[in-house]
Amino acid sequence: MALTDKYKELVDLARLNNLSVSESGDVLRVEGVVSSASVKDKLWEIYKRIDPLFKSNDLVLNIKTAVSDGGKVRVVTQESRLNIRKGPGTDQPIVGKAEKGEIITLISKTNDQWWLVRDVDGEEGYCYSQYLEPVQ
Template sequence: MALQEKYAELIQAAKTGGVSNLQVREQENVLYIDGSVASGALKDSLWDIYNKIDPDYRAGDLILNIDASAAAGTKAKVTTTSSNLNIRKGPGTDQPIVGKAAHNEVITVVSRANDQWSLVRTDQGEEGYAYSQYLTQI
């Protein structure tokens, strides 16, 4: 059975669920499913489908690489190397800085503006856009 047939339900759920930048490829008898989600619940539902197909995760023929690092409505930790994370007026480095979040601070992800930027709110109420690469869902 081809891997894309075996995991057809999972692939379809990723497509209809709204996984952005969805990429499905087979390489050396392993199926890779990559993308980003705006909801941790969607990622969990994909894992639930995978668990139905391969209950003990023994087949070793699937890599499910779905990024929910800054899913909307979740808490995220600022994971910069050591510095503060700039919070900007809009999604882009050309936008003015309206606040900062400290390294390791926990903030709220309000929504995803695009694949690179998230609208965030600090516990102090500062709201603006932060680079999603430096946010890790907790």
């Protein structure tokens, strides 16, 4: 089975949003910029439904949102830096870190536990929401 068949629903949504979809070897790559965080979140929801534990290692989602500036949030960890992850879950790779007290951009509240953020270096990913607080 081709990966484009396995991930048909995800590929269809990606193409609808003008994302690049390519299959090379045993990996399907979906890349580009989407108009809203809800589209990015939907892609991750579909991926999680197809591969609930993200164990197949046959899909790369490299998606950014077109949001340039949303609300600001402060990192409120006790002592350590906050991990910024590729997807919403602790099983996702770490793509960046935010320092305690750092103010970063909130793109969307994906759910009660995971918020999509962009750090000061422009890295975009998901953080555990209990370690973020809105900046007034």
